[in-house]
Structures are given as structure tokens and as C-alpha cells.
């Protein structure tokens with residue numbers, strides 16, 4: 001499938017070559033551990049890399065190949081590798097790049113479990129981590145040391161959605177020969193072109209909008225030719241394997257990704273707008289909204305919005321926040337985002353973030369495919385109960 005086609009055309013046709021050959025619309029699921037070969041000569045040819053193919057199921061399936069080819073083209077990379085979760089895509093990439101004695105720079109609003117992994121691994125490997133301010137652009141140069149081996153970014157970052165100046169950071173990194181890794185999950189593969197902005201490795205949790213139905217997990221690592229071997233080696237030596245069923249579903253998710261995103265982003269802006277008007281909301285953290293920090297950078301670098309964002313609520317206790325959240329009918333209280341259904345999640349960030357000093361609850365919203373007017377009505381009755389509770393306290 002020609003990646004030059006418009007995005008909706010691409011999404012409808014990518015990854016279907018193998019299906020067409022068999023006269024069906026969707027590529028069938030190929031489940032295999034053992035692969036059989038017609039003869040000894042062919043077996044050794046594939047094993048020695050003289051002709052393409054896999055010799056064992058762990059090396060991937062027709063389905064993982066089709067999905068990864070599609071996502072590589074979408075992001076503008078040359079290669080993509082699938083992993084069973086977004087987090088395993090992250091840890092595999094870090095494993096590929098980090099060695100004992102290194103110093104690495106990690107953005108402070110990084111996905112929580114990336115930080116958790118680094119807390120463990122750095123002790124084992126004697127690696128030093130510096131968390132940097134997400135609002136830092138080219139000033140990051142001052143943090144670079146002779147043994148700095150990578151810069152790890154995420155933009156907009158987790159929970160508070162600060163937009164990073166990726167081109168400025170990448171420019172500094174290039175001048176020091178340091179690779180830039182980006183957790184590009186927010187952009188879903190569609191909204192930000194990592195490689196044209198100077199990123200070397202892009203990672204997307206396909207669990208979110210790509211799979212899109214809150215029923216499976218998957219991660220993807222995308223790169224250009226220059227880092228293919230490094231990542232391939234890590235994937236293979238760690239035994240990272242992803243089920244063909246999950247890859248099938250991820251490819252199916254791509255078909256409707258653009259239309260879901262468009263609708264969900266439109267609804268999210270309406271809901272965010274309503275929330276920003278409530279007197280208890282101190283700050284809106286949704287760079288696609290003009291009232292939010294990061295809007296200008298987002299406009300400069302991104303092609304659109306998804307539907308996850310946060311608010312900073314006035315100072316409150318857990319019971320009071322519960323009055324607001326527990327009474328919502330359409331917003332489920334749960335982790336993750338990117339599905340068809342709306343979610344809400346209260347968070348306390350001050351205990352582990354270095355560049356976050358607010359003590360109020362950060363509340364993350366994910367807006368699904370429901371009618372935004374129903375969602376706003378729902379929030380309105382939630383806020384009523386919240387206010388009633390405060391007035392009677």
C-alpha cells in the first residue's frame with residue numbers, strides 16, 4: 001500500500017496484501033510456533049538470512065508483519081517492531097540503548113511505569129538518570145554529560161500533557177550524537193511525525209487508540225534503517241513475542257482510527273471547554289484547547305488532537321473528589337485510555353515528580369464516542385453533588 005495515499009485511504013487498504021491473495025477482506029490469523037520447510041537448503045537459506053522468512057514463531061507472524069509494516073509507513077519510519085504491551089516496547093528499547101555506566105536524560109512527565117522500570121534497572125546496571133523539566137527546550141544542553149547515552153521524551157507527557165519542544169531537543173541531541181527516543185502514544189501514529197521532527201525511535205502503546213476497544217494490549221517501536229539492527233537484536237534476545245490475534249485486532253483498529261479520533265477529539269474539546277468554565281477547575285491541561293499551556297507548540301508540531309486531557313482541581317480531599325467522580329454515570333473510573341468509552345482517573349503526582357508542586361488532585365479525562373452533551377450533563381450532575389457535599393461539610 002502506497003504510503004503517499006491520503007490517510008483515510010491508507011488506513012482502509014494497508015496490510016491487506018496477504019488477504020487479497022486468499023480472496024478475503026481481512027488477513028487471516030496465522031498461529032504458529034513451528035514453521036515447516038520443504039527442504040534442508042531452504043531451511044538454511046532462511047536461517048542464514050539469504051532469503052526472507054522466519055524459522056520459528058517467536059520471530060513474528062504474517063499478522064505482526066502486516067501490522068508493523070502499516071504502522072511504520074504511518075509514522076514515516078522504515079521499520080516497526082511489535083511488543084506485547086506498550087511498556088514492553090519501552091523497556092525493550094531502553095534495554096537496547098542503555099549500558100552500565102551510562103547517564104540518561106528522561107522527561108519528568110514520563111509514563112509512570114517507565115519511571116518505575118528505570119528505578120529498578122538503574123540500580124542493577126549502575127545507570128544514572130536525570131529527570132528534566134518538560135518545558136525545557138534547547139536548555140537541555142546544560143544537562144548533557146560525556147557519558148549521556150540517550151534522551152527520552154514523551155510529548156504531550158503523561159497526566160499533565162506538557163508539550164515538549166522536540167525539534168529543539170533533537171537539534172541539541174544531534175550535535176552531541178545522542179539518540180532521541182520518544183513515547184509518541186498521545187499522537188496515536190497519526191498526529192505527530194516523529195522522524196521529521198528529529199526523533200530517532202518512536203514508541204506507541206497501541207493499547208490506546210489503535211486497538212481502541214479496551215480489550216487488548218500491544219506496543220510498537222518504530223525506527224529508520226540506522227537503528228534497525230539494535231532494536232531487532234534486543235527484541236530477539238529478550239524473546240519479545242506478540243500474539244497474532246492481537247496484531248490482527250490492531251490492524252482492524254487502524255481501519256477506523258482516523259474517524260474515531262476526529263469524533264473523539266471534537267467531543268473532548270467540548271467537554272474540556274465546559275470543564276474549564278467551572279470555578280473549581282484551576283487549570284486545563286489539554287494542548288489542543290486554546291486556554292491550555294502548550295497550545296502554540298501543539299499547533300506548530302501536531303496535525304490534530306486525541307481525546308485525553310487533565311484538569312487541576314482545587315485543593316480537596318479524597319472523599320470530596322469521590323463525590324464528583326463516583327457519581328458519574330458515563331465516565332468509568334479506570335486506567336488507560338483510547339477506547340470507545342469515556343474514563344476518568346484521579347491522580348496525585350507530587351510524591352514522585354520533580355517538576356510538579358501542585359497539591360490539588362489532577363483528574364484525567366478520556367472522552368469516548370458517547371454524545372458530548374450527555375457527557376457534559378453527566379459532569380454537571382457530578383459537580384452538583386460535589387458542591388452539595390462541600391456545603392454540608
Ligand SMILES: *Cc1c(COP(=O)(O)O)cnc(C)c1O
Nearest residue numbers: 085086087111185205207217218
Ligand atoms: C499506556 C501507556 C503506555 C504503556 O502501554 P501499555 O500498552 O499499557 O503497556 C506507555 N506510554 C504511555 C504514554 C501510555 O499512556
